[in-house]
Amino acid sequence: MTTATDLDRPAAPPAFQEITPGRRMKNRVAGTLITGTFLLALAPLVWVLLTVVVKGFEHVLTAEWWTHSLAGLTSRQFGGGVYHAIYGTLIQGLICAIIAVPIAILVAVYLVEYGRGSRLARAVTFTVDILSGVPSIVAALFIYALWITTFGLPRSAFAVALALVLLMIPVVVRTTEELLKIVPDELREAAYALGIPKWKTIVKIVIPTAMSGIITGISLAIARVMGETAPVLVLVGYNSFINMDPFEGNMASLPLLMNSERLTINEVGEARVWGAAVTLILIITVFNLLGSLISRMTSLKTK
Numbered sequence: 001m002t003t004a005t006d007l008d009r010p011a012a013p014p015a016f017q018e019i020t021p022g023r024r025m026k027n028r029v030a031g032t033l034i035t036g037t038f039l040l041a042l043a044p045l046v047w048v049l050l051t052v053v054v055k056g057f058e059h060v061l062t063a064e065w066w067t068h069s070l071a072g073l074t075s076r077q078f079g080g081g082v083y084h085a086i087y088g089t090l091i092q093g094l095i096c097a098i099i100a101v102p103i104a105i106l107v108a109v110y111l112v113e114y115g116r117g118s119r120l121a122r123a124v125t126f127t128v129d130i131l132s133g134v135p136s137i138v139a140a141l142f143i144y145a146l147w148i149t150t151f152g153l154p155r156s157a158f159a160v161a162l163a164l165v166l167l168m169i170p171v172v173v174r175t176t177e178e179l180l181k182i183v184p185d186e187l188r189e190a191a192y193a194l195g196i197p198k199w200k201t202i203v204k205i206v207i208p209t210a211m212s213g214i215i216t217g218i219s220l221a222i223a224r225v226m227g228e229t230a231p232v233l234v235l236v237g238y239n240s241f242i243n244m245d246p247f248e249g250n251m252a253s254l255p256l257l258m259n260s261e262r263l264t265i266n267e268v269g270e271a272r273v274w275g276a277a278v279t280l281i282l283i284i285t286v287f288n289l290l291g292s293l294i295s296r297m298t299s300l301k302t303k
Contacts, residue, residue, distance in 0.1 A: 052281065056274030060282070065275065069252075071241035075264040082276055084242035088157060088253035089283065091246050093226045095161035096168055101218055103165075104172035105207075111173075112180040113202055132170040139166040140234040148235075155236050157246035160253075163231035168221045175217030179210040212295040219291020223284040229255040254280040 059065060062081075069084035107124060115121030143163040147153050183206050191201040207214075237250035238260045258276045261269040 049281070052274065052277045056271075056276075056278035059271055059275030060278050065279075069241050070272075073240065075261070076266055076268050078268055078271075082254065082257060082272075082279055084240070085252040085254045085257040085276065086279065086283070087242055087244075088251040088256070089226055089280070091251075092157050092161050092164065092232075092253060093222050095158060095246060096164040096225055097218070097222055099161065100165045100168040100221075101172060104169045105176050105214070107169070108173050108176035108180060109202060109207070111177055113198070113206070128170045128173050131166060132174070134166065135230070136163070136167055136228045137230040137234070139163045140231040142166070143231070144234055154248055155250075156248055157236055157243075157251040157253075159235040160231045161246070163235060164225040164228060167228065168225050171221040171224065172214075172218055175221070176210070176214050179213040179217070180206060183209045208298075212298045215295045215298060216291050219287050219294075222291075223287050226284060226287075227255060227280060229259065232256040233259060254283075 064079070065081040066086070067083055068079075068081035070080040070082075071084075073080045107128070111121050111124060115124070140160075140163045143159055143166075147159045147162060148155060153159070187205055187209065188201055191205055192198070196204075232253050232255055236253075236256070238252050238256045239250040240252070243249045243251045254276045258273045261272040261276070263269070
């Protein structure tokens with residue numbers, strides 16, 4: 001017959017210790033500092049948004065603003081709209097996304113699934129890190145030297161899209177890479193145990209699992225490149241009418257329109273600048289909302 005000893009008995013749970021006044025005070029001070037820092041960082045953003053909306057919102061309330069261009073109007077004539085600039089902004093962002101997103105996702109898949117620890121993966125990571133810190137003007141000058149000076153091709157919206165590709169790829173690569181890393185390895189191992197090839201596991205299981213976050217990252221990257229000014233200033237000229245061909249001729253965009261109208265230094269130009277700024281903010285907001293909606297729908301389908 002055996003008897004239980006003190007070592008066999010489970011340890012008693014630690015007694016509850018009341019929070020001391022000193023710890024309560026430290027918690028309150030830390031919470032106050034964090035809240036104050038957040039409000040301090042938020043204040044400039046709110047101030048900028050309010051200024052832009054107050055000065056430019058009345059100009060976007062008319063249907064003419066969205067359906068007409070500035071063709072035939074001088075810099076001192078009221079009227080017209082930014083239809084031509086909206087088209088240019090959207091087409092440049094769309095071409096950029098079509099080129100950059102597949103490349104970035106493939107690079108991220110290689111880094112996470114195939115190239116861990118390899119020399120090529122380290123070189124790719126180093127290159128992505130460099131691209132992440134490249135200013136937009138440097139990307140624009142590189143495309144200008146390669147596309148226009150070396151190949152002799154004309155300035156166009158497509159050249160702008162190529163410069164935006166250099167800015168968008170590192171953002172999507174980093175986002176996709178981090179999301180693929182958090183996919184549980186158990187999912188991969190279960191697929192391998194069932195005899196599913198690695199490439200099919202990535203396509204059918206790993207990427208769909210991380211798809212909601214990838215879509216969010218892509219929408220944020222598109223929103224970022226749409227507001228870039230340096231590439232459009234260097235690689236394409238401004239015109240006041242719509243040009244449907246992204247491969248030839250000048251094409252307006254919202255950042256380019258704001259820069260052009262800013263130089264007029266009159267009441268009409270100032271009004272168009274503020275209206276174009278509000279329009280760009282609205283377009284970026286719509287893209288972010290669409291990205292969040294698609295991300296949520298994708299997340300529900302994978303559950």
